Amino acid sequence: MSAGPGTAGAAGASTPQDVDDLRELHRELRDVARDMLRKTAGRTGDDEAPVPVDWSLLAGSGWLGLEVPEELDGAGATFAEVAVVLHEIGRAAASSGYLGSAVLGVGALRLLEPGAGRDELLAAVAAGEQRLAVALPAGDDVTIPFHVRPATPGDAPGAGGGARVDGTAGFVLDAAEADQLLLVALDPTGVPVVVRVRPDDPGVTVTGQPVVDETRSLGAVTVDGAVVDAGSVWQFGTDPQESVRRLLDRAALAVACDCLGLAEAMLEATVDYAGTRRQFGRPIGSFQAVKHACADMFVRISVGRELLAAGVAAVASDDPQAGVAVSRAKSYVCVAAVDVAGRAMQLHGGIGYTWEGGVHVYLKRALLGRALFGAPAAHRARLAARFAEPADDPLTE
Amino acid sequence: MSAGPGTAGAAGASTPQDVDDLRELHRELRDVARDMLRKTAGRTGDDEAPVPVDWSLLAGSGWLGLEVPEELDGAGATFAEVAVVLHEIGRAAASSGYLGSAVLGVGALRLLEPGAGRDELLAAVAAGEQRLAVALPAGDDVTIPFHVRPATPGDAPGAGGGARVDGTAGFVLDAAEADQLLLVALDPTGVPVVVRVRPDDPGVTVTGQPVVDETRSLGAVTVDGAVVDAGSVWQFGTDPQESVRRLLDRAALAVACDCLGLAEAMLEATVDYAGTRRQFGRPIGSFQAVKHACADMFVRISVGRELLAAGVAAVASDDPQAGVAVSRAKSYVCVAAVDVAGRAMQLHGGIGYTWEGGVHVYLKRALLGRALFGAPAAHRARLAARFAEPADDPLTE
Amino acid sequence: MNTSTEDLAEFRAEVRRWCREHVPADWRRAQTVAGDAEFVAFQQAWFQELRTGGYAVPHWPAEWGGGMPAAQQVVLYQELAAHDAPRLVLGFVSIHHAASTLLAAGTDEQRARHLPAILDGEIWVQGFSEPEAGSDLAGLRTTARREGDGFVVDGQKLWASGAAHADWCLLLARTDPAAPKRRGISYFLMDMRSPGLDVRPVRNAAGESHFCEIFLNGVVIPAENLVGPVNQGWQVAQATLSAERGMTMLELAERLGNAGFRWLVEACRGPAPGGGRLVDDPRVQDRLAELETEIAGLRALCLGLVERHEAGTAGPADASVVKLYYSELLQRTMDFAVEVAGLPAHTELRKPASSGWESGAWVLDFIGSWEWTIPGGTSEIQRTIIGERGLGLPREPVVPA
């Protein structure tokens, strides 16, 4: 099963030569990532919990700054390249803070008005010096979780000119390991902004939320009357509501990239196993029950790959209609990943059901991915809103 | 595949001996019906349309009066026995007016207040002398389709004391062949009643509605200012709303019986074919793709049979909670029948897709059955209404 | 030709203009009651209309009158579907299977003889399946015996769609009965006016009779009508399959998305039986969104297959993936359409000739969807191909006879 169709998009490429160059670039990035992750992912510590990929390795790889502009010592690439890394992290079911820092953190910062504070932070993230987490709605309810109002001296001594933040967000990716937290908040006029706080700021509490999927780190962020200076309340560069939506789309799509990667890994593992495990005097892969199930997995993954490629291309090129492609990719790929991982467990037979066999790691990660940033039903509901009235141009392009 | 579990209910039986006797009776009834229908069903005329089972055969079999009391020359049996006949008619995909007359007609009459006119008609139906059709809602919309008000001389000369009927009902089973029509109507106070008209009464129009399933006869009944005498407006014996509901439940369940029968026939035909048709040097039934699909059909049918038996027992014993069992049976069995017939077409390969192969007759009948008297989604919605609030006794018995 | 966003938009505008001017008004009603002759005449006329517009064979090489980039073909098929243009049903085998076979494996003479003729309306039929060789083409029994300057063919073909109107036939016949099953088969171009040939229509499950049986009794085929080397017919047939699949599917995927699915949504916008609209029912919305997503995936998959085929990077099971996925998605979509359309859908007794696989006569469309899951290698066979060729899973062990 080599890299098939639709390897993450070709945004920004306008000539066939550009497209080919980009494909080649992605192939290299993918090979390097796969190789690195094979060596480091999947290890467990004394407590049998997965050991995260070494942060210095991530920093050294340059992946943390893929989307950071070159002038801030980033790679000046797009989400298309980030998607390649996410896909490989999913394939390895790797534990890492990549999503929180390099995908959501950088993504949020890039949506903000440029400024010294923001730029400094982007550069620090690219260099791996600062780890970020973004507190944004993680489930089906997309209510913005934090509120900001001007701080008064009653909030804190000498708080004049600063801002007071309140709110709470659950299931924040990579929160426990973050050096800084970006809170998506509403300002007093109801306009979304981003507030930067540190986990040890007074009034800020970060609590780990262990989940069945041990490869992910999630945390609850509670902010109770924290006071920040005015320079830590950042405005979005363009339409703030739209910016939040784009950030949520990015989060959903990032999880879909991960899920496609893990589904591919599960199909490959199942094909390998079915080719060697013998029962009734034959490799089990020669039985139609196994072979046809693998074929169905292959079809699901092939379709998911196309939908994901469309989503990645749309997000990477800042397509204003990206939400449609994102919701298609998120709903389809994340359902498919659970089904594929479940079939993988089934077709691995007894060994598939053991802890040692490792299939469960993928199934649990797929299940969490299905729930993160909008369950499939929520994304389908978003798509369905378009059906109520005829569109001006009904063509589905 | 012999008669499996749950062959239609044992309503009215209170000792194990009674249960055994009833089973034996049903077995005999089934064998006779199967034999008779094998000989007569499935024939087509010069226009290639199915020829209905000869009415005199039905009349002679005694099936038309199964539920007619013995004192009216019926068999004094219950819906449990009618279900056996319906099941066999479904197995044979037979074209017949049985549903209109013996199931809906007799069922409607038995819900009415006893009276000379009603009893006379029951006896005539049992003897096969009069064929009935009942105009009641056939789809998801259960609005009662006809209205009655006192006739005035303006309606017809000398109409005083009579009633005027208006309304229209589509997809009325066996309407075109009926000698008399029973219209489910609302009286001027909004109470459901049954009005008896004849197809050639002034103001009554019966139009055939040919459907893709050629084994069924459906018609639209339009009544535009027909005037009937007071003796043709019949009251329900107990709660009228409840009676209409019971009539609709009976209709839905009758179709489910038919669908289970046709699903069984399709599985048997597929198993026969798969055991003889060879491809790649083996009978195709030895391939897991075929074998496992047949196994799934068998499981679906086994589950459907149990749900149907519960529905039949509930209706036959006039259980006030019968609606739950009916909606379960209708929704499950009718979906299963379409899936089973569809798989049968698939597993028959090329021959399954020809007109000659005959599988299409079953698939079309299953599709119509799925839509008649409440689509699966409508029945599930009815079941789901019970989930909104905790019940007094939540046990699902 | 460039396929930048601007160029495609301009091309789209051009196709829209053309469609508004050339798609016959109200052809559906006429084609619903059309007899055979009317159907054939209408198809031929529409083909020439498309040809005048330059849209009849966009997928052919430029030198033969095509040369349209895949991205433009997608736009063309989208607009034809959205404007409810008639489909090329009668010429389907001619412009796809016959042409791709001739282009890939034919001689210069064969191409020169037939490709222009196809443009002028020559109709082809595919003669592959047989009573004992359904999904298992290796079981082929029709024989072609070398005799002098030609071959003499005896046997029987089944499921030959459109044979009653065909001028020529793509024929597979066994030339070496002693060879192992998939060897010893040759590929011929057979003139349908040859003596010894008898065509009988077979009615299908939807009530249509476009499928035919072809009886072959001593039919003589000149040696120059052999395609590829003797006994290599199976390989020729396989080699052209992938190419055909991508190109035919490109159109069908856009039909499903921009005609079938769109009508389904429109139907759901009408009043529902119990009041309100189906499209406002969250259960219906959920299913529509799911189907639209799957169709979006199909469309991308088809375009991807064409592009990879052009680039020479198509995988060995890609064509099977597309065929299997389209077949079952079409079936699921039609099943849902039947369900939401309720009882009235059952009164549509004929689907218009010249329409797509989703004509809006949903019950017949649903039944017609088995024409996709059975012929041309059943879904079961496609899964085996995907498992073995696509994933490299071990083959079913050979059973001693």
Place this chain on the structure above:
Amino acid sequence: MNTSTEDLAEFRAEVRRWCREHVPADWRRAQTVAGDAEFVAFQQAWFQELRTGGYAVPHWPAEWGGGMPAAQQVVLYQELAAHDAPRLVLGFVSIHHAASTLLAAGTDEQRARHLPAILDGEIWVQGFSEPEAGSDLAGLRTTARREGDGFVVDGQKLWASGAAHADWCLLLARTDPAAPKRRGISYFLMDMRSPGLDVRPVRNAAGESHFCEIFLNGVVIPAENLVGPVNQGWQVAQATLSAERGMTMLELAERLGNAGFRWLVEACRGPAPGGGRLVDDPRVQDRLAELETEIAGLRALCLGLVERHEAGTAGPADASVVKLYYSELLQRTMDFAVEVAGLPAHTELRKPASSGWESGAWVLDFIGSWEWTIPGGTSEIQRTIIGERGLGLPREPVVPA
């Protein structure tokens, strides 16, 4: 004992009374953090509690302390589920598999030795599966060599649930290595305190360690512990399977219906993330109604199997139908539960010991459902059994080795 409607109502009232008085309050919390010893003690105590009530082995023959009609058992299991009684997890093999084997194929001495002991808390484990014999028991490699008055066993067993706490083991071992695959296997009762026996827990996908490997090195089993004739062990195992299946499923079906599904509905009645309640969402309603219907079918199917088994009319694949259907329905139901429960469901990191397959820790329950679709013959194997034994379809041809 009669099973008229009135009698059943009275019996139900009696069980309800008993449950209200005897089901331990708040056992879930304690069992969620329970260590191994606490779990065993709790199970043993609960078993004796049930025994005192007359509810521990209702399915056993009257002479051994059971004799409850199937209709009453259904009521019993309904009420135990509805009152969220702990399940008999530890004693499951003892009261079902061990007992039915002894009753069907054991000697009088074996029955007298073990059935009362089981009532007193003797724990059994099933030693069937092996590394090379998962779904294919014919591949069994553990050997039992005749030596003097007994057998000497060497080999390895896998997936032996509860072996760490077991007193006795139902063991299949090969006594005639030369015989064809399914012949030459014998059925033994093995004392788990025998020398040469080593038990190692294997952690399962849900993180629990009730499965074990059993290593057997020269374990001696006295000849009197043989069940049935030598070399007929496979047949003995098969014959008892159907009986076990019906009885065990009767309870599990009621658990799914009256505990698992009911909690799911209750969970859907709580506030939904975006406001409102899930139970008012037509998409959720539709799925709940579908699952409830399927569970109603399961419950009827299980009762039917028990009744047909008692009447001697059970079909050869009935047990497989029930196992397959339950397994996949459990899996579907748990999958849906995970989906509607959203992110908070993922924070439930342990399911209470002594709970059912649906504990309300939905993610772990969903993963745990593979313990039903894989062990005891995978779903794929069940479909083959149904196709071949239930429908008489031809067997897979034997492949030359």
